[in-house]
Amino acid sequence: MNESGDVLQVRDLFKKHGRGQGLVRAVDGVDLDVPAGQMLAVMGPSGCGKSTLLHLLGGLERPTGGEVWLAGRRIDTLSERALARLRRGSTGFVFQAFHLVEELSAAENVELPALLAGCSPRAARRRAAVLLERVGLAGRARHLPSELSGGQRQRVAIARAMANEPLVLLADEPTGNLDTAATLDVLRLFEDLRCAGQTLVIVTHDERVAANADRLISMRDGTFVDDTWLADHAGPLEGLIELGG
Amino acid sequence: MQDAVLAILAKEPAHGYHLRARLRWALGPLGESMNAGQVYVTLARLERAGLVVCERADGLPNRPGRKVYALTPAGQQRVAAWLAEVNWPKPDLAEFHLKLAVAAAGGLADPVELVAAQRRELLRRLRDVQRAVLAEPDDSTPGLLLQGVALRLQADLRWLEACERVWSRAENESEDA
Numbered sequence: 001m002n003e004s005g006d007v008l009q010v011r012d013l014f015k016k017h018g019r020g021q022g023l024v025r026a027v028d029g030v031d032l033d034v035p036a037g038q039m040l041a042v043m044g045p046s047g048c049g050k051s052t053l054l055h056l057l058g059g060l061e062r063p064t065g066g067e068v069w070l071a072g073r074r075i076d077t078l079s080e081r082a083l084a085r086l087r088r089g090s091t092g093f094v095f096q097a098f099h100l101v102e103e104l105s106a107a108e109n110v111e112l113p114a115l116l117a118g119c120s121p122r123a124a125r126r127r128a129a130v131l132l133e134r135v136g137l138a139g140r141a142r143h144l145p146s147e148l149s150g151g152q153r154q155r156v157a158i159a160r161a162m163a164n165e166p167l168v169l170l171a172d173e174p175t176g177n178l179d180t181a182a183t184l185d186v187l188r189l190f191e192d193l194r195c196a197g198q199t200l201v202i203v204t205h206d207e208r209v210a211a212n213a214d215r216l217i218s219m220r221d222g223t224f225v226d227d228t229w230l231a232d233h234a235g236p237l238e239g240l241i242e243l244g245g
Numbered sequence: 246m247q248d249a250v251l252a253i254l255a256k257e258p259a260h261g262y263h264l265r266a267r268l269r270w271a272l273g274p275l276g277e278s279m280n281a282g283q284v285y286v287t288l289a290r291l292e293r294a295g296l297v298v299c300e301r302a303d304g305l306p307n308r309p310g311r312k313v314y315a316l317t318p319a320g321q322q323r324v325a326a327w328l329a330e331v332n333w334p335k336p337d338l339a340e341f342h343l344k345l346a347v348a349a350a351g352g353l354a355d356p357v358e359l360v361a362a363q364r365r366e367l368l369r370r371l372r373d374v375q376r377a378v379l380a381e382p383d384d385s386t387p388g389l390l391l392q393g394v395a396l397r398l399q400a401d402l403r404w405l406e407a408c409e410r411v412w413s414r415a416e417n418e419s420e421d422a
Contacts, residue, residue, distance in 0.1 A: 180392065181383070188379050207399045211371035212379070228365055230372050237373055240394050241275050243246045243283065 008034040013066035026052040028222030039200040041210035044219035058091040092161030096173035100145040107141040113163040131159035151182025171202045248327040258315035273387020296320035356412040371398040
């Protein structure tokens, strides 16, 4: 964490693909500060650059220009090796298609990042058990991903992303493949994480997911076109339905 | 609300406070703004329309008697017709659409700004509703209503996105011309 309390800081960030006529400015000069504990949602039409932005924040891709700072440490200039270490420990990723290892049980999937980060098998097992309990899947620990519903798989993926207590959890369309009930389960889980102080950045098409965040950024053509902080006013829900006399 | 009140009375005659409790239970957090007066005004209207009769039940020695409401045969018919009818609330988009069109044509306001303000307001409402949805247990009856409200707000937000796209394009074209 740096002095300002921002977990993520981005300065004049660019990512270009292709060249000449085929040049695409996926991310076209954005600045962003994400305070610790904030749940930030990023929305925008397909191809607006929101997934690329997420990849740049998590060190999955390198920018063409600009800077990315994670907890006061500049990450866009890190070596491949240091970047791999960062991805294993400091960031957690959740994808639309879950990306679980199909041959491993739910518990083994969650243990994996901790083992890769050098945890003892025993500590990794204990941590996985705690996380599966937290996502409400303690009873499914020995199931293979193929034996779980979409919503359950995504909850395993979230537990896996939390395995090394990341500084920031990055989620790319986490509810894109889920029905309404499973979406609510994932949202409840994000809400728990948010209440526990976890910083989250969520790219989504679903306004119901976005509205639950503290802050909503709208992207178009690689730039931010809106940045709204959604304060809790916790007022009565009046005016949302009409009850005629 | 008239039809719902009649339908509650179809099973058995009831006091006004009982009706109110049933409605509040079904509406959950969305029913908190409903006041007692609304139910009694509704009952008075139904009585005048001949759909409900009201009898005063004897109270205890130190307490006033309470009114008990019951359906008339016409009320029974109305309940049957209500249950059989298929209707759906109409979204009121025309007014906002006209506001944008008229504001743009007369140069009164920037339609893109109007859309942005509306979008922020709907997002705040959606946030409140989503919070309430998450606070409800699975399979809760009021939770279903909240989910319905959330889905409608989501549809409105998607429509606003389309409005934003088209009106900002119109703006760019008029600047280019």
